[in-house]
Amino acid sequence: MSATTDTGAQHTPITEAERLRAHEIEREAAKSAPQAERRRRRGGLSIQSKLLIMLLSVSLISSVIVGVIGYINGRESLQAAAIDQLTTIRELRVNELEHTLEGVQKGVRLDSRNLSAQTLSRELNAGWDDLQTRELSPEQLAELEAYYADTFNPELEARTGETYSSTAFIPESNAGKWAQYHYTAQFADFDEALATNTAADGTPYSAAAEQYGDYLTRLVSQVGYEDLLVLNLDGDVVYSAYKGVDLGSNLLDGPYEDSSLADAYREVVATNSVNAVKTTDFERWIPSLNIPAMWVVSPIGNDSTITGVLAAQIPLDTINNAMTGDQQWKEQGLGDTGEVYVVGQDHLMRSISRELVEHPDQYAQKAISAGTPPAIADRVVAVNGTVLLQPIDTAPVVEALKGRTGSGISTSYLGDESIAAWTPVEIDGLNWVAVARITTAEAFAPVADFTRTLVLSLLGIVLAVSVLSLLLAQVFTRPIRKLVDAVRRIAGGDLAVQVPIDSRDEIGDLGSAFNDMASSLRIKQDLIDAQQTENRKLMLTLMPEAVAKRYKDGEETISEEHDNVSVVFAELVGFEEYAEGLSGASETSQLNALMRGFDEAAQKAGVEKVRTLRGGYLASSGLIVPRVDNVRRAVDFAREMRLVVQRFNSQNGTELDIRAGVDTGTVTSGLVARTSLAYDLWGDAVSLAYRVRSVTGQPGIYVSQAVRDRMQDSVTFTPAGSVELRGTAQDVWRIE
Template sequence: MLMLLAVSISSIIAIAYIGYSSGQQALSQSIFNQLTSLRESKAYQIETYFKNLRSQVQTISEMPSIPNTMREFQEAYQELKQQPVNPEWNNKLKTYYEQEFLPRLAKNVKGTPLLFSYLPKSNTARYLQYHYIANNSNPVGQKQFLQDPMDGSKYSEINQRIQSVYRDFVDEFGYYDMFLIDIDTGDIVYSVDKEADFATNIYDGPYLTSGLASVVREIQKNPSPGFVAVSDFEPYRASYAVPAAFIASPIFDDSGLIGVLAFQISVDEINTVMTGNQNWQRDGLGESGETYLVGEDRKMRSTSRFLIEDPKGYLQAITNYGLPQEEVEHIRQLGTTVFYQEIKTEAVEEALSGQTDTNIGEDYRGVTTLNAYSPLEINGLDWAIIAQINRSEALAPILQFGRRVLFSTSIIVLLVTAIAGFFSHQFVRPIRKLTKGFKQVGAGETDVKVQVKAKDEFRLMAHSFNEMVENLHHQQQLVKEREKENEKLLLSILPEPVANRLKEGEEDIADSFPNVTVLFADLSGFTELCDNLSANEIVAFLNELVIAFDEAAELYGVEKVKTIGSGYMAVSGLSVPRIDHNKRVVDFALEMIRILRSFNRDRNINLKIRIGVNSGEVVAGIIGRSKFIYDLWGDTVNIAHRLQVRGAEDMVQVTEDVYARLTDVYEFKSISDIEIPGKGTIPTWSVSLN
C-alpha cells in the first residue's frame, strides 16, 4: 500500500512536472517564433526603406531639373563673393551664434563650443547666413519658411522660385534636410532648412568631419552616374548634435560631374517602423517587448521603447546599470537613445558577427529577456536588429500554470493518500492523456482529441480540452481559408510583386518604370449597338469580348491594366521586364482586330476598334486606401490614349519610338501628325492587318 501510494504520488508529481516543462518549452518556442517573425518583418521594412531611399535619391539626382538648379545656384553663389558684407550684418550674425546656436549646441555636446569654430569665414557664407538665418524673423527650426529675404540678389530670386517645392518634397518623404553641394569647391550652395551648415564649405569648414562630408568624399572617390553614398547615424552639430545620417548621389550635366545632391535622414521614419508607430501591443510585444537597431559601434540606431513610455524610469535604470552619466544626460537632453545608448549583449555581438538566432540573456538595462536577432542587409551600413521581450512577462502564463498544477497536485495527493489503491489508476490515466494532448497541441497539432471514460472532473477537463482544441482547429481553418480567398482576390486586381508588397504592410506603393509599352483601345459603334440591347445582353456581349482580349493578352505576354466601358488598357514590360515589349503589344493589338472581326462575322454586326500604342517611362502605383485601384500615369500613357482617340478604325496607330524599334518587323504607313496638349505635334505611323 505504501509502495503504491509512493508510486502514485511520484507519478502525479512527475506528470505535473512534465506538463509544466512541456508547457514552458512550448510557450518559450512559441514566443521565440513570434519574436523571429516580428524580427523578419521589421528587418524587411527597414531594408526596403533604405532601398527605396537609394532609388529615390538616385532618380532625383538624374532628373533634368536638378543639374539646371545646381548650375544656377553655383553661379549665384559665385556672384555673391564680390558682394560686400555690412559690419552690422557681421555683428548680428555673431549675436545669433552667441545667443541662439552655441547655447543650444552646448547642451548636447562635451565641452564648450567656441564661436570662431562655427562662425562662417567666407564673405558669401556670411552674406547668405545673415539674410537667411540671422536676419530671418522665423524662429529656430522654421528658418526654411523664408523664401525671399528681399535683398535683390540673383541667389534669392532662385531660392524664392524653388524653396517651397523642395521644402514640400522634404516634408512629404520624411527627410530632415536637402543639400546641393558644389563638388569642385565644397560649398553648400543650397539647403532647405537653412541651418548653421548653410553656405559653409564641406572641405574646410566646421563640418568637414561630419557624415555629410563623408558622403561627398565617397562620391569624389566614385564619380559615376547612379552611385549612392550613405553615412551612418552620428551627432550632427549643425542640427545641435541630434543624430543624423546622410544619403547622397552625384549630379552630372553635359560637362561632367558638377555637384552632389544630399539628404539628411531623420531617425523618425526608422522609429515609426521599429515601434510599430508606438503600438507595441498590436505587434504582439506585450508590456515589455520591443524591436531595435544597433550599429557596428554597438550603439542604438532606433529609440528605446522604455525611453518613450517612461523616460524617468528608463534613465534611472540605465544609470543603475552603469551607463556613464554623460551619456545619460545626452539621452535626457535629446530625448533619444540613438548613438548614445551602448549595447554590448551576447545577442548584439552575435548579430553583428553575421549570425541569426535566438537566445535568453541580459539586455542593455540588465533585465533578462528572450531575444531574436540577425544582421541587416543594408548597403553601406553594418547594423543588427533585435526583437526582445522580458522573460518575466513572456513566461508569466507558464508560471501561473505551474501554480495551478501545484495546487491540483496537492489536492490529488491528498485524495490518493485517502483512497490510493482504488483511485490511483483512474487518476493517472486521464492525466497522462491530458498531458499528451497538451504536448501535441504545444507541437502544433490541432486535431487532437482526448478520450476519458471516467465520470469525474477529468472527463470535464478532457471535454473542455477537446472543445478548446476543436475551436482552435476550426479557427485555424477559417483563417487559412480567408487568407486564400483574400490572396486570390488581391492577385486578381494587382500584379503579384505589388500584391506581396501590399501584404507586407507597405502603404504608399508607386514605382517608376523607364521603358514599357502602353496600349489603349476603344470599340467604335458600341454605343449605337447598346441602344438595341438589354442591360444583361450588353454585359454578356462585352464580357465575352473582353475575355477574348484577356486570353490574347496573356498569350502575348501583355498585362491588362483596366477596362472602362468599351475601353481597354494594357501594358507590357511592367511586372515582368521584356526586351521585346514593343513587338508584343503591337502583335496583341493586331490580334484584337482579328478577334473583333471574327466576333462581327459570328454575330452579323459591324463593330470597329481604334488602338493607340506608345513606349516610354510610366509611373505605376496603388491609388486609394479601402477601395484601391492599380493604375498607370505619365506622358507615355497620355500620348497612347491620345493616339487611340485620334486614330483611324481597325488600325494600330503608334508613336515614333515604337515605329523606330519595329520598322523592320511591320509595314508601317506614315500618317498625319497629331497635337498633344503641352507637347506640340508628334509624328505617327499606322499598321493594320493585310
C-alpha cells in the first residue's frame, strides 16, 4: 500500500529581461515580414503550389509504401501469431488429454490392487464356479432369448442396420446364462441395474455380488466410468456394474474374442503382474449398442498372485471434454471456427467436431462437399458424434501420423482453408494425433479490414492534402506574438490560455497544437488533482482518518490506544481438508465466497474488519466508531459468521465450521512496516481473543470472562476451560 501527498505547484514570475527578449523577438518578426512579402512576389511556383506538389507526392508515395509493407508484414505477423496461438492451445488440450488418461490409468491400476477389489474378485470367482453347476430351466432360457429378440436386438439393429439372432450373445457356459437371466434380462433401466447388485436367487454368487458389488457401483458413480467389468483368469466376465449383455460372455472364445478389449485382457494376464495396465483405442462395442468404447484394463491381485482383471470403460465425454475444453472454444481463443481434435491411425476422428456441435444442420453439407461419403455424413448427424465415423485424410493428419510436429496452411476435413498445428499424442497404447485449426478467413480477417482501411485512408489523405495545400500559403507571422504571449502565460501558471486561430498555415497548425498542449496540460493537472483526491479516499478506507493524516504528515511510527474495544478472532475449521480436493482457482473462489459473506456479516453487525488471512478473520467493534454495545455487536457478528459457514455447507455439501474467540478491553492500533503498509491491532484483548478460540480445539464461539460478565443476562454460556495471560488464569466460556 502506498500513500500520496498533496504537492503545490510553484510559478516563477516573468522577469524584466524576459519581457525585453520577447519585444526583441517581435521586432525581428516585424523586420522579416517585408522580406517574406518580397519573396512571394518573385517568379516561379508559389508556396501554395509547392506545398500542394510536395504534400501530394510525399503522402501518396509514403502511403503506398507503408500500405504495401504493412499488408505483407501484417499478413505474415497474423499468420505467425495464429500459428503460435494454435500451437499453445493444442499443447494445452493435448496435455490435458494425456494427463486425464494417465490419471484414469493410474486410478484403474490402484482400484484393481486394493483389498476390496481382491476380495471381490475371489468371492465372485468362487460364486461363478458354483454357477457352472446350475442350469436354467427351458422356460428361463426362453425368457432370456425373448429378452434379446424383443428388447436388446431391436435397439442394436436400429443403430447398426444389421440383423442378429436371439442367441447370438447368449453365453455358452451355464454360469454366463444364469448371470444374464438373473441380472441382464431383468433390468430395462440402466440406473436401476447399476444400483441393484443381488438377484436374490440364493446362490453364493448373488451373495458375493450383493456384498461386494457396491464397490464397483461407487466407482462408477463417483469416478464417472461408463462401466466396470470384472473378469476371471478364464476370460469370463463375472461381473458388470451395469449388468449389460457382456456379463457372462467369455473374451477368449465368445462373441467378443476379436475385440480390442479381449486383446488387452490377454496382454495384461500374460504379464502376471498387478502393475500392468493396458489402454485400448476406441472400438464399436456391441453391449453398448455399438457406441464407440475405449477401455483401461489392469489385473486384480497383489504382488504374489493375480485373481482376475478389472476393465474400466471410459466415457466419450472424457475425451471430448479434454479436447474441447468443455466446449469453451471461443473463451480459449479459438474464435468462431477454431477447434482441436484427435485422430487415430485409421484416419478416423477420436473426438467430436465443433461444427457438429454448433451447426449440426450445416455439418453434413460441408462434410460431403469436402469428400466425406454422404452415408457417413448423415450417420454423423444422426448419432450426433464423429468418433470412428468422420474420416480425415488431410495433410496435417498424414504428417502427424508419421511422428512429425508442425504447422501451416491446409484444407480441413470440412473443405475450409485453415491454419493448422499438428503433433502426435503421447499416450501409452494409443497411436493418436492432435490437430488444432482455425479458418484463414477468420485468422486473416484483420488483414482485409486493414487493406480496406488503407485504401479509404489513402483516398482521404489525397483529398485532405489537396485541400490543405491550397490553404497553407497564408500569412503566418501574425500569430507569433500571440503565441509568445500565450507561452509566457503558460509559464506563469495560466493553463486556461487559448490562442485564437486566425490562419490555416503552419503557424495556424502551431497555434492549434499549442491549444491542444494547453488543454492537455489542463486536463492532466485536473487528473492529477482528481487522483490525489482518490488517493486520500483510498487511504481513509485502509486506516482511520487520524492515522492517515499522521502518516501523510510524514510520521513513521504511528500507534493509538483504544479503550472499551471488542475483538473477534475467528478461523475456519476443516477448510484445509476440503481444499485438498480443489484446484487452486476453485480453492480461491470458495475462500473468496466465504470472506465476502463474512464482510457482509461485519457490515450488518456494525463491526470493523481489520484483516483477513487464509482461513482467518480479525474484526473489532468500537475501534473506529465508539459504541456502547460493542460487546453485543462482536458476539452477534461471531454468530452470524457461523450462519454464513452453515449456508456455505448447505450449498456445497461441506462440513466446515468456525472457531471464534471474543474479548473486550484495551487494544493498540497502528501501521506496521514501511514499504508495504498494513493497519493492524495488538494488545491483551487481541491476544486473549486469539487464545480463547482454541481452548478446547472444537468449533464454536468462545469468550473471555469480561465478555461473559457483560452478556450473561442475554446469552447462555457454559464453562470451556481457561487460558493463561501474563501469568494470570483467564476463564473461557462457550456460547451455546
